[in-house]
Amino acid sequence: MQAKFKRSYKFSVKTSLHITIYTTLLVSVFLYYLYEFKWLHALAFAVCIYIFSFFVIQFRVERYIYKRVKKIYDDLTLLESANLSKGPITTDMRTLTQEIDKFARDKKIEIESLKVREKYRKEFLGNVSHELKTPLFTVQGYILTLLDGAMDDEKIRAKYLERASKGIERLGYIIKDLDMITKLEVGDLSLNIEEFDIVELVENVFEMLEMKASKKRITLTFDTDYNKQVLVKADKERIQQVLANLIVNSLKYGRVKGTTEVSIENLIKNKVIVRVTDNGEGIGKEHLPRLFERFYRVDKSGSRKEGGSGLGLSIVKHIIEAHNEKIYVESEFGVGSEFSFTLEKVE
Known part of the structure; x- marks a missing residue:
């Protein structure tokens, strides 16, 4: 043309x-x-x-x-x-110069963006490799030990098979969570939207995690007594998963004899905001922008003191965004963290 x-x-x-x-x-x-x-x-x-x-x-x-x-x-x-x-x-040379400058700026931004994405891609692949490699090598080590003769000892056999089973279970968690994130990203995971009481759901999650909290003597509590129902419209099962992931996170990095507090506040006419606050380790400001990335580590040493797939926060973000809602995080290192998300309120 x-x-x-x-x-x-x-x-x-x-x-x-x-x-x-x-x-x-x-x-x-x-x-x-x-x-x-x-x-x-x-x-x-x-x-x-x-x-x-x-x-x-x-x-x-x-x-x-x-x-x-x-x-x-x-x-x-x-x-x-x-x-x-x-x-x-x-x-007109001035017009051409302006267009060339704009073109150069756009390309520079595009190149910088590609470099950042490439860096994230390499980190992601490294993290996936690490997360899969650790349980695989663990399982392989126990099985090889059994094959080398330890299988004849009933106590060692039972112990090593149990540990190998835990490693396989960890692999299952990782693969299941990765599959869920992929489905959420491409829109293949449908949401079952219904009306339910968010206060009752939080209480159920508290009961489910009561034993885990008692090990670190962390108190699970509301900020106040909720005598009335707070009805919201969302996928109940997925929101329970969000709450469980956020509360489990607060227990992992909470201080002994600490507190994990949940509050539910009216945001605007048809929205509520659910806050999960703890007084644990806290997170440095430099980590906050990338906190919801898959396998992103605040601890760069590569070790995991706690179990899990390393995909909890990423799943939380994708579930909330699938509801067309927002998730926020505020944290101060050494003071504690607050994760909050919005939900549609039933009028």
Whole structure:
């Protein structure tokens, strides 16, 4: 498709004016000393020179510039510059310079974004490799030990088979959670939206995690007594998973004899916000932007003091976003953390 051409007359007008003034002054001086000088003759000469100069510059010089400018546009179009290909080709140098600068800035941002994504991709692959490798090698080690003769000892056999079973269970968690995240991302996991009491659901999660909390003597509590139901509209099973993941997280990194507190507040007319607050280790500010990434580690040592698939927070984020809601995190290292998410309230 032939590119549209937009003419620019600024250069021709200004250049023609300069030539006309200079030439007219020179000829006027020549006529004044050698011939009879008349203003009318000088004016007619100026007009003729201006018109002649304008057309020469506009249609000859512009054509020369146009060929080179068009090549620049063509080269940029090959680089998929959508903005440049939309507009007409112009020989106005300022416009072209602005477009080239904008193109360069956009490409710089795009390249930086690709570099960041590549870095995240490498980290993700490394983390996946680590998460799968650890339980695999553990299971392999126990099985090889049994095959080498430890199987004859009943106590060792039972102990090693139990540990191998835990390693396989860990692998199952990782694969199951990865599968769920993938389905949430592509929209294959349908939500069963229903009305339910969020207060009752939190109480159920508290009961489910009571034993885990008692091991670290952490108190699970509400911020106040909720005597009335707070009805929300969401997928009950998925929201229970969100609450369980957030509370389990607070127990993992909570301090001994600490507190995990849940509060439910009206946000706007048809929204509530559920907050899960603890007074545990807290998280440094530099980690907060990437906290919901798959397998992202606050502890860069690569060790995991606690179990789990390492995908809990990523699943939480995807479930909340699948409801078209928001999730937030606030934390201060050494003080504690607060995770909160919104839900639609039943009016």
